[in-house]
Amino acid sequence: MPELPxxxxxxxxxxRTINGQPLCQLDSLYNGTVIYDPEIVQPLFPAHxxxxxxxxxxxxLHLERGNALVIHLRMxxxxxxxxxxxxxxxxxxxxxxxxxxxxxIFNDIxxxxxxxxxxxxxxxxxxxxxGPEPLDRSFSYKCLQKGFAGKKAPVKNALLxxxxxxxxxxxxxxxxxxxxxxxxxxxxxxxSVSQLKDIVNHIRQVLTEAIAMNGTSVSxxxxxxxxxxxFQNFLQVYQKEKCPQGHEIKRIKQAGRSSFYCPVxxx
DNA sequence: CAATGATCCTGTCCGC
DNA sequence: TGCGGACAGGATCATT
Numbered sequence: 001m002p003e004l005p006x007x008x009x010x011x012x013x014x015x016r017t018i019n020g021q022p023l024c025q026l027d028s029l030y031n032g033t034v035i036y037d038p039e040i041v042q043p044l045f046p047a048h049x050x051x052x053x054x055x056x057x058x059x060x061l062h063l064e065r066g067n068a069l070v071i072h073l074r075m076x077x078x079x080x081x082x083x084x085x086x087x088x089x090x091x092x093x094x095x096x097x098x099x100x101x102x103x104x105i106f107n108d109i110x111x112x113x114x115x116x117x118x119x120x121x122x123x124x125x126x127x128x129x130x131g132p133e134p135l136d137r138s139f140s141y142k143c144l145q146k147g148f149a150g151k152k153a154p155v156k157n158a159l160l161x162x163x164x165x166x167x168x169x170x171x172x173x174x175x176x177x178x179x180x181x182x183x184x185x186x187x188x189x190x191x192s193v194s195q196l197k198d199i200v201n202h203i204r205q206v207l208t209e210a211i212a213m214n215g216t217s218v219s220x221x222x223x224x225x226x227x228x229x230x231f232q233n234f235l236q237v238y239q240k241e242k243c244p245q246g247h248e249i250k251r252i253k254q255a256g257r258s259s260f261y262c263p264v265x266x267x
Numbered sequence: 268c269a270a271t272g273a274t275c276c277t278g279t280c281c282g283c
Numbered sequence: 284t285g286c287g288g289a290c291a292g293g294a295t296c297a298t299t
Binding site: 076112128 | 290291
């Protein structure tokens, strides 16, 4: 499930792979995957990618003449570079063709992923309310204080809320809370300032380490070259039986999602 | 307004 | 062997 580190990995792969070639075609192979804003600047193609950006879990590719692609992989979306057709043709939802025949396949088993073509001026209309970028220098415990204000939800659920902080998903929140020694069931109303600071530090650490490892592949995630990431080898609680201290990991449901935590290490 | 639940969708896994 | 059901979960929408 692509979260911030996986999206960042894909973005870097795209930049490296596209390497200055203009986008000359975008094909939709599944109804609803590609969405066109009515006010696109014409002509759309061919267009160089002028900027490669990420906001939370969204990839934003700025195109010449003021258009942009807003891409969300959701759960099973993959962007894979290929020079030949074949591979897993069953789940190809869209094709991005660059000159020189380089193709990026948008493969998405569960079809929740989207590619939105829009004028840059209207990008915000396609993004939900997103909190701060956790890897920005300005991200601090004060951001969490602000995001948690007036809430009583369990810290696990609150950190999954993209309007509080952008880019975290189920796997990394479990890992962050383990490292911070905080139970996922703790109400955000009960967190001390020092706990908020711990959470912030561990968010930074975990995301930075995961990006360095090219993301986590627990099921579908792949890099642009179809290779897995490596951070799954460093998970401490997610889908684990025992924590690094040897204690039994507990699995509970919170807001419909599995939380993995160590009842001994996390209070 | 906060919080929860259903929804979208398909592949995988488990029990019978 | 196959079938039904639970599960995976990011984001949105509807409901409490």
